């Protein structure tokens with residue numbers, strides 16, 4: 001299954017996505033708000049897991065392609081967090097794009113489509129997003145698509161007191177979409 005927006009395609013992953021995805025996951029700039037960059041093997045393992053979920057559920061973290069160039073630019077989509085959070089169970093929306101493609105409004109454009117799929121095609125009641133308090137770009141995407149800022153929390157997988165530990169939660173229901 002493939003979905004289109006004005007400038008982007010949300011699609012299943014291709015073998016050829018793995019190399020540019022590993023390169024972005026190895027970039028300290030792209031991974032600035034994560035505790036670590038990823039090795040090629042870790043990056044490929046993530047693609048394997050994501051592909052399995054897309055095959056099982058029909059929704060997940062889609063590979064995103066720029067229509068004008070055909071380039072793979074990263075992922076945007078829906079996911080069930082793999083760990084217990086203070087507000088579990090939830091479905092989250094997430095995004096990671098390679099740096100040359102930042103600042104063009106691509107993440108909100110793809111995210112609006114992912115919300116539409118979740119709410120209209122899969123009858124989800126609510127979708128959340130969360131990120132490190134320091135990650136302003138990601139919070140801007142949440143705000144642009146109509147998500148409402150809720151509580152702050154400490155990420156359970158990170159050490160309390162370390163800068164990335166403090167996170168912020170956003171939520172959205174179907175009628176709040178922008």
Ligand SMILES: CC(C)(COP(=O)(O)OP(=O)(O)OC[C@H]1O[C@@H](n2cnc3c(N)ncnc32)[C@H](O)[C@@H]1OP(=O)(O)O)[C@@H](O)C(=O)NCCC(=O)NCCS
Nearest residue numbers: 030033095096097102103104105106107130131137138140
């Ligand atoms: C977060 C991210 C997906 C935003 O995607 P995007 O397509 O650039 O989104 P937008 O174009 O709407 O820009 C959103 C904000 O990013 C910031 N931004 C834009 N271009 C930027 C650049 N070149 N460098 C740093 N920040 C930039 C701005 O704050 C912008 O807000 P504004 O439009 O009000 O100025 C992208 O920055 C990214 O992939 N970052 C690395 C991975 C990550 O942090 N993922 C989220 C984890 S929760």
